[in-house]
Amino acid sequence: MNYIFLVYFFILGLIVGSFLNVVIYRYNTGKTIGGRSGCMSCGKKLKAFELVPVFSYLFLRGKCSGCGARISSQYPLVELASGLLFLALATKVFDSNPTFSPEQASLYGASILHSTFYILFATIFSILVVIFVYDIKHKIIPDGLVFAFAILALIYQLLNLDYSNINLSFWLNIFSGIIFFIPFAALWLFSQGRWIGLGDGKLVLGIGWMLGFVHGLSAIILSFWLGAIVSIAIMLTFQLKGRGQNITMKTEIPFAPFLIIGFLIVFFYPIDVFNLSLLFNL
Numbered sequence: 656m657n658y659i660f661l662v663y664f665f666i667l668g669l670i671v672g673s674f675l676n677v678v679i680y681r682y683n684t685g686k687t688i689g690g691r692s693g694c695m696s697c698g699k700k701l702k703a704f705e706l707v708p709v710f711s712y713l714f715l716r717g718k719c720s721g722c723g724a725r726i727s728s729q730y731p732l733v734e735l736a737s738g739l740l741f742l743a744l745a746t747k748v749f750d751s752n753p754t755f756s757p758e759q760a761s762l763y764g765a766s767i768l769h770s771t772f773y774i775l776f777a778t779i780f781s782i783l784v785v786i787f788v789y790d791i792k793h794k795i796i797p798d799g800l801v802f803a804f805a806i807l808a809l810i811y812q813l814l815n816l817d818y819s820n821i822n823l824s825f826w827l828n829i830f831s832g833i834i835f836f837i838p839f840a841a842l843w844l845f846s847q848g849r850w851i852g853l854g855d856g857k858l859v860l861g862i863g864w865m866l867g868f869v870h871g872l873s874a875i876i877l878s879f880w881l882g883a884i885v886s887i888a889i890m891l892t893f894q895l896k897g898r899g900q901n902i903t904m905k906t907e908i909p910f911a912p913f914l915i916i917g918f919l920i921v922f923f924y925p926i927d928v929f930n931l932s933l934l935f936n937l
């Protein structure tokens with residue numbers, strides 16, 4: 656794959672990222688998505704050169720040119736993350752490892768299938784970027800976003816299933832979202848929302864359908880490991896500072912970012928942590 660092609664997808668991701676920042680900022684606030692962006696302190700409308708993803712932040716050294724108020728590092732970070740995700744997605748979808756069968760390719764034409772899958776995945780990644788930041792900021796996962804992810808992931812799973820071979824793996828994959836949702840919902844119910852939020856359960860619907868049963872389970876296990884490591888690190892830090900009294904997983908540490916990181920790791924590197932594919936002969 657040539658570099659110009661990759662740069663194109665990186666820039667596309669940067670631009671989408673700056674739009675996602677607007678969505679994160681205005682979602683559920685009653686404000687519309689449209690309209691010119693301005694400084695949150697002095698209200699100064701941004702000029703065209705101040706709207707360039709990442710570079711404007713660096714050029715302005717993270718401060719408003721009108722009043723000198725600090726601009727949140729969320730803006731360049733979301734833009735950069737989106738740029739890198741769109742780039743990585745292009746290398747996965749357009750290069751190796753086709754996400755569709757040779758029969759589908761001959762039926763629809765490979766380039767159309769590539770583009771369709773790219774748009775589907777890019778939409779899903781954009782939704783996940785918003786959920787990631789939104790959960791950190793507000794400790795809540797918006798229903799509209801998490802259900803949109805679940806529906807798109809189910810569509811992908813239905814497109815991807817091998818209908819000529821209806822075996823155990825077929826049924827596990829078609830129900831994987833629900834299979835993962837049930838234990839999360841049970842944990843939420845029994846702990847009355849103290850151990851885990853129901854939003855996390857809704858999030859694993861999409862993760863299950865997107866990755867299928869074996870890899871979906873790997874992603875969720877990875878996210879628990881990551882979550883445990885980071886939680887212990889945070890608790891130790893608080894203990895050392897003598898403020899360790901009231902920390903629980905739910906109140907202090909949002910879990911959606913770990914689920915999303917686990918998902919992304921397994922999406923790009925299909926790990927099977929328990930070697931389940933051997934067990935089920937999948």
Ligand SMILES: [Zn+2]
Nearest residue numbers: 694697719722
């Ligand atoms: Zn300002």
